[in-house]
Amino acid sequence: MDWTGKQVVILGIARQGTALARYLVAHGARVTLSDLKPREQLDLQPLADLPGVDFVLGGHPLALLDRCDLLCLSGGVPSDLPIVQEARRRGIRLSNDAQVFFEVCPARIIGVTGSAGKTTTTTLIGEMLKLSTQEAAGSPAPARSVWVGGNIGNPLISDVERIRSEDWVVMELSSFQLELMTRSPHIACVTNITPNHLDRHGTMEAYIAAKRRILDFQSPRDWRVLSADNEVTAGLEGSARALWFSTRNEPRGDGAWMDAAGYLRIRVDRTAESPIGDRPSRIDAVICHRRELLLMGEHNVANVLAAATVCAAAGASVEALRRVSTTFRGVAHRLQLVAQRGGVRWYDDSIATTPERLMAALRCFDQPVILLCGGRDKHLPWEAAVRMMVERCKAVVLFGEMGPMVAEKLSDEQKRTNRLAFQWSQCGSLEEAVAEAHRLAQPGDAVLLSPGGTSYDAFKDFAERGDFFRKLVDALPAA
Numbered sequence: 001m002d003w004t005g006k007q008v009v010i011l012g013i014a015r016q017g018t019a020l021a022r023y024l025v026a027h028g029a030r031v032t033l034s035d036l037k038p039r040e041q042l043d044l045q046p047l048a049d050l051p052g053v054d055f056v057l058g059g060h061p062l063a064l065l066d067r068c069d070l071l072c073l074s075g076g077v078p079s080d081l082p083i084v085q086e087a088r089r090r091g092i093r094l095s096n097d098a099q100v101f102f103e104v105c106p107a108r109i110i111g112v113t114g115s116a117g118k119t120t121t122t123t124l125i126g127e128m129l130k131l132s133t134q135e136a137a138g139s140p141a142p143a144r145s146v147w148v149g150g151n152i153g154n155p156l157i158s159d160v161e162r163i164r165s166e167d168w169v170v171m172e173l174s175s176f177q178l179e180l181m182t183r184s185p186h187i188a189c190v191t192n193i194t195p196n197h198l199d200r201h202g203t204m205e206a207y208i209a210a211k212r213r214i215l216d217f218q219s220p221r222d223w224r225v226l227s228a229d230n231e232v233t234a235g236l237e238g239s240a241r242a243l244w245f246s247t248r249n250e251p252r253g254d255g256a257w258m259d260a261a262g263y264l265r266i267r268v269d270r271t272a273e274s275p276i277g278d279r280p281s282r283i284d285a286v287i288c289h290r291r292e293l294l295l296m297g298e299h300n301v302a303n304v305l306a307a308a309t310v311c312a313a314a315g316a317s318v319e320a321l322r323r324v325s326t327t328f329r330g331v332a333h334r335l336q337l338v339a340q341r342g343g344v345r346w347y348d349d350s351i352a353t354t355p356e357r358l359m360a361a362l363r364c365f366d367q368p369v370i371l372l373c374g375g376r377d378k379h380l381p382w383e384a385a386v387r388m389m390v391e392r393c394k395a396v397v398l399f400g401e402m403g404p405m406v407a408e409k410l411s412d413e414q415k416r417t418n419r420l421a422f423q424w425s426q427c428g429s430l431e432e433a434v435a436e437a438h439r440l441a442q443p444g445d446a447v448l449l450s451p452g453g454t455s456y457d458a459f460k461d462f463a464e465r466g467d468f469f470r471k472l473v474d475a476l477p478a479a
Helices: 015-026 084-090 098-102 118-137 202-217 300-315 318-327 355-362 381-394 403-417 430-440 462-474
Strands: 007-011 030-035 053-057 069-072 092-097 108-113 146-150 169-172 188-189 221-225 243-246 255-258 263-269 282-289 336-341 346-349 369-374 394-401 423-426 446-452
Touching: 007 015, 015 030, 015 098, 069 084, 084 092, 098 118, 108 118, 108 202, 118 146, 118 169, 118 300, 118 318, 188 202, 188 300, 221 300, 243 300, 243 403, 255 300, 263 300, 282 300, 282 318, 300 318, 336 462, 346 462, 355 369, 355 381, 355 446, 369 381, 369 403, 369 430, 381 403, 394 403, 394 430, 403 423, 430 446, 430 462, 446 462
Parallel strands: 007 030, 007 069, 030 053, 069 092, 108 169, 108 188, 146 169, 188 221, 221 243, 243 255, 346 446, 369 394, 369 446, 394 423
Antiparallel strands: 255 263, 263 282, 336 346
């Protein structure tokens, strides 16, 4: 696309908006960056060297649309803002950094979305493809590159000038990005769909519609990789070829699964149009046994199976799938063991911003668990999570904005089940919660930060919350 002279308005001055502004200015567009925050609350230094950019701060006035050819939304900007609704009324095209990247990227794209497991699956795919391309080239520096990013890491629009047609791009895509997109990846993976972001999308139906857009623009030559275990993803239709993954049953078609003996298996017919190297057109093999995985939990078995299925379709070798599956230690803030003190293990699962993810974490533990739960609620159902807390946890320590709401539900469930030994307490902050967990913990216990709510009541994001948790744990007195 020729951007010369185009008037582009970008809403939201964060990493995605900043990266997109740089790309557009370099290609001749006139860019206006707008943010609801005033100047004193923003870090504009990364844009100081960018010529020809205008700033409108402290609000999004409708006058921004008067000479606007394209309105772009950064990831956290709601699509129901008055300025966005007015742009639709005027017929102004809406976009975002992911859409622009899809339009200009010369390489084949693998897209990953889902309510949970996106980042782990995306990272696994990247590692499997990188290792397989090295094997195919017979060199640690192959001619074909693998680029990983999107909703994680640096926005890929920053790297698009260096990406070549023979490369692979692995891109994590959020529902916020997908709801505006009119392009789909060559291989689309949906890890699962469970209630999430209902504070943003309003209804579960709207959330599902945003997620399934990753499939909507695929062709019959593309692939869709879906969980057969999730009720929503199992029913997703599309024009692309279907592959399935399951931790419970052998799929009805090709894909990957864990058998009754605990072996992870892969069976995929792949065409010659997208191989990494000289690979057989069909693979039917054992990847590894579940015991060989370093990752905890059945949900991570599903992530490994999803990644293996995607990479098999892309032409990766079974050996690359096996080596990465059995050596991958996980991604920060995802059931990460951060300390062992006095016989107590401390785990950071700050990424758990929904009740579903909290429950997935609890299922990973056999030893007594002291759970740190809190943050800001997304208006999601909590009944099942509260039942599991009372059934499985030695104690629950609540903190943050949603603490009183969960406390009321815990109290009701404890009375209903008459579990008098179950303990729970309420703290104002994460710092107080860590101190309380330290007081309660005994040798053999696990202390788990798996909040179930977002971090935005007290932190910039889940990573900042997880880092602060680790600092608090490191500062605890020695046993």
